[in-house]
Amino acid sequence: MAKALTTSLLGRNREEISALVSQAGEPGYRAEQIVEAVYRQRVDGLEEISTLPFEFREKLAASGLTVGAARIEKKFVSVDGTVRYLIGFGDGQSVETVWMPEGDGGEAGDGSEAGEEAEVFSLDTSGAKAQFQRAGFDAGPQGLLHPRRKPRPGRSTICISSQVGCAVDCQFCLTALLGVKRNLTAGEIVGQVCAVLKDQRVSPPEDRVNLVFMGMGEPFLNYENFVKAARLLVECVGIAERRMTVSTAGVVPRIRDFGEERIRPKLAISLNAPNDALRTRLMPLNKKWNLEMLMGAARAFPLRTREWITFEYVLLGGVNDHPEDAREAAELLRGLRCKVNLIALNPGPGIDFTTPGAERVAGFQEILRTAGIPAFVRRPRGRDIYAACGQLKRTVEIATSPEPRPEPSSSLYPLPEE
Numbered sequence: 149m150a151k152a153l154t155t156s157l158l159g160r161n162r163e164e165i166s167a168l169v170s171q172a173g174e175p176g177y178r179a180e181q182i183v184e185a186v187y188r189q190r191v192d193g194l195e196e197i198s199t200l201p202f203e204f205r206e207k208l209a210a211s212g213l214t215v216g217a218a219r220i221e222k223k224f225v226s227v228d229g230t231v232r233y234l235i236g237f238g239d240g241q242s243v244e245t246v247w248m249p250e251g252d253g254g255e256a257g258d259g260s261e262a263g264e265e266a267e268v269f270s271l272d273t274s275g276a277k278a279q280f281q282r283a284g285f286d287a288g289p290q291g292l293l294h295p296r297r298k299p300r301p302g303r304s305t306i307c308i309s310s311q312v313g314c315a316v317d318c319q320f321c322l323t324a325l326l327g328v329k330r331n332l333t334a335g336e337i338v339g340q341v342c343a344v345l346k347d348q349r350v351s352p353p354e355d356r357v358n359l360v361f362m363g364m365g366e367p368f369l370n371y372e373n374f375v376k377a378a379r380l381l382v383e384c385v386g387i388a389e390r391r392m393t394v395s396t397a398g399v400v401p402r403i404r405d406f407g408e409e410r411i412r413p414k415l416a417i418s419l420n421a422p423n424d425a426l427r428t429r430l431m432p433l434n435k436k437w438n439l440e441m442l443m444g445a446a447r448a449f450p451l452r453t454r455e456w457i458t459f460e461y462v463l464l465g466g467v468n469d470h471p472e473d474a475r476e477a478a479e480l481l482r483g484l485r486c487k488v489n490l491i492a493l494n495p496g497p498g499i500d501f502t503t504p505g506a507e508r509v510a511g512f513q514e515i516l517r518t519a520g521i522p523a524f525v526r527r528p529r530g531r532d533i534y535a536a537c538g539q540l541k542r543t544v545e546i547a548t549s550p551e552p553r554p555e556p557s558s559s560l561y562p563l564p565e566e
C-alpha cells in the first residue's frame with residue numbers, strides 16, 4: 149500500500165516527484181529540475197525554483213505543497229570549531245544536528261580516505277589556535293569563532309538526529325531524559341543535512357562530507373524513514389554510502405533487515421558493556437535483545453569488501469572500564485571483522501557516572517589492541533556547547549535543572565517479539 153506523503157517536497161524520491169509532475173500534466177524533465185532545486189541547490193521555498201514556469205510553481209503552491217526545508221533556529225559554536233544546530237520543524241518540535249569540521253575521530257582507521265586524513269592530522273600538535281585556523285575559523289569578538297573559508301575537504305562530519313528525543317533510556321545519555329516525542333520523517337532527516345550543508349557552504353560530492361546517524365534518537369526504531377532518508381542522501385544529495393554510518397543501540401531484528409538493504413550506510417553498534425548483567429544495567433533494551441542475540445546478528449551481517457562493523461564503547465569510570473571488561477569485550481568480538489571506538493563519557497546534568505582518566509582509557513585500548521582488535525579513542529567534540537555524544541538534548545531544556553528519569557516502560561520498543 150502506498151504511504152501517505154507529507155506536504156513537503158523534501159523527503160520525496162525521484163519516482164514520487166515524477167508522479168507529481170505527470171499528474172500535473174507537465175513534461176517529465178520537470179521532475180529532475182525539482183530534484184536538483186530541492187536536494188542540490190537546497191532552496192527554501194517554491195518561489196526560488198527558477199527553472200520551473202511561474203504557473204507550475206503557483207499550481208504546486210495552490211495544492212498545498214511546500215519545499216519543507218528545515219529551519220535553523222539556533223546555532224552554537226564550540227571552541228574546537230564544532231557547531232551545534234537547533235533545527236525546528238513545522239509542528240514546533242526541534243532536534244539537534246552537529247557539524248564537526250574536523251570529524252570526530254570516529255571515522256579514523258576505517259579505511260576511508262577521510263579516516264586516513266584524520267589520522268595524519270591528529271599527529272600534528274602545533275597548538276589549538278593553529279588547528280582552528282587550519283579548520284577555517286577565526287576568533288571573533290567574545291571568543292566566538294567564525295567560519296573564514298570552506299573547511300578542508302574530506303574530514304567534515306555531520307551528525308544527524310532520527311527522532312525527537314529517544315525511547316531507549318541508556319543510563320549515561322542525556323537525550324534519554326527527554327523520552328521519545330516522535331519519529332522524524334525522511335524529509336526532516338534529509339532536511340537537517342541540507343540545512344547544515346547550505347549554512348556551511350559545502351556541497352557534496354565535490355566537497356567530501358561524512359555523515360553519522362548518531363544524533364538524537366534510535367534510527368532503527370524509525371527504520372522506514374531512516375532507510376528512505378539514507379537513499380535520498382545517496383541518490384539525490386550525492387553523499388556516498390561509504391561516507392555514512394548508522395549507529396544502533398542494538399535493535400536486533402532491524403540489524404538483520406538492514407543487512408539486506410541494497411543501499412545502506414555502514415553499521416555501528418553501541419556495545420558499552422561486555423556482559424549481559426552490566427549491559428542491562430546501562431542499556432535496558434538489552435533485556436529484550438541480549439548480547440547473544442546482538443552478537444549473532446553482528447556475525448551474520450553481510451559485510452562488503454573492505455567493510456567492517458564499528459562497535460562503540462562509552463567508558464564510565466569504575467563501571468565498565470576495568471581491564472577485565474576489556475578482556476571480556478575482546479573475547480566477545482574475537483573473529484569478527486570489526487573495530488572499536490572508545491568514547492570517554494561526556495558528562496551532563498542528571499548523569500550519574502564519571503569520566504575515566506586518559507590513562508584508564510589508554511589501558512582499555514591497549515588490551516583490545518593486544519588481543520588483535522583495532523581500537524580507537526574518539527576525541528570528544530564540542531563538549532563546551534553540549535554537542536558531544538550523548539549530550540544532545542534540546543537546548544531550552546538544558547538550562548533547566550535535571551528532571552528525574554522517566555520510568556522505563558515495557559512498550560518502549562514497538563517491534564514484534566522475536
Ligand code: SAH
Pocket residue numbers: 316318320321322361362363364365366367395396397398417418420460461462491492493494495537538539
Ligand atoms: N541510538 C543510537 C545513536 C545515538 S547515540 C545508538 O545508541 O547507537 C550515539 C553514540 O553516543 C552511542 O554509541 C552512545 O553509546 C554514545 N553515547 C551516549 N551517551 C553518551 C555520553 N554521555 N558520553 C559519550 N558517549 C555517549
